[in-house]
């Protein structure tokens with residue numbers, strides 16, 4: 001069951017237990033380069049991203065927010081460290097959310113100014129504590145980076161906002177260590193009712209980082225924890241969105257595409273199944289139907305699995321069976337198996353693939 005939280009709105013996108021789990025990413029362009037940044041934001045949108053974060057590292061970048069907002073309809077988050085003026089300027093220029101740690105932006109007066117600017121325009125704030133940004137005081141008190149120091153550090157930022165009657169807060173406690181990350185989120189989930197932004201920070205390159213993120217983010221989502229996710233990968237941010245969406249699909253939170261079940265092949269396989277599975281996946285990747293399609297190598301487990309699916313094929317020796325909703329509908333030669341499967345799906349789903 002999903003952990004109950006408050007609702008926070010990043011423009012028209014609700015974040016919290018009353019809303020669907022959203023996928024976020026972050027541009028890696030220079031935000032001052034409006035054209036390149038908007039181009040990447042649009043690519044992220046095409047890939048299915050819900051909210052995009054941009055780095056605002058100086059006043060020029062904060063000024064660029066205005067132009068970027070004019071050129072895209074994506075909800076945007078300004079990522080700001082230390083300088084409260086960048087936060088104020090970004091808010092004035094129409095940013096939809098801030099990622100800032102209120103304890104790190106200087107004097108009480110400056111903090112109040114940022115909070116007031118956000119309140120006036122209903123802009124939420126995401127607090128993001130990670131292994132590298134735990135306050136020295138907490139590192140000393142709790143003996144380094146661990147669940148307690150991460151969580152207490154985040155809660156301190158939360159309490160600064162609360163003291164100023166600000167509650168439109170989303171919280172993240174990220175670490176590149178999957179165990180620490182998961183345990184920190186589990187702990188903070190018990191201590192607050194703010195929506196949580198999940199992520200394994202600096203997870204690594206595309207392959208390894210996706211696995212780490214799937215374990216970390218996936219474990220928490222299965223526990224019902226988490227309201228918005230970002231997969232952090234060293235690579236094209238589009239890959240982050242693809243991975244994020246696939247994590248949601250893998251655990252049944254998102255059912256917007258065809259689910260392919262394919263066997264690993266073994267010594268019993270007597271058809272050239274690997275390219276068949278890849279071809280089926282490729283042919284069906286844009287089909288927005290929550291159907292299950294099985295591609296199985298043999299008649300031992302194949303027909304059983306294929307019957308469970310909406311459509312499927314199961315290989316034999318130089319030939320195979322086509323299934324539809326649990327029934328064998330055809331026996332065809334190996335070379336026609338994929339085409340026949342696709343044809344069956346087209347006919348019965350009324351789609352053009």
Ligand code: SF4
Nearest residue numbers: 263265266297298301
């Ligand atoms: S379905 Fe058949 S071919 Fe595929 S792994 Fe299982 S036993 Fe092997």
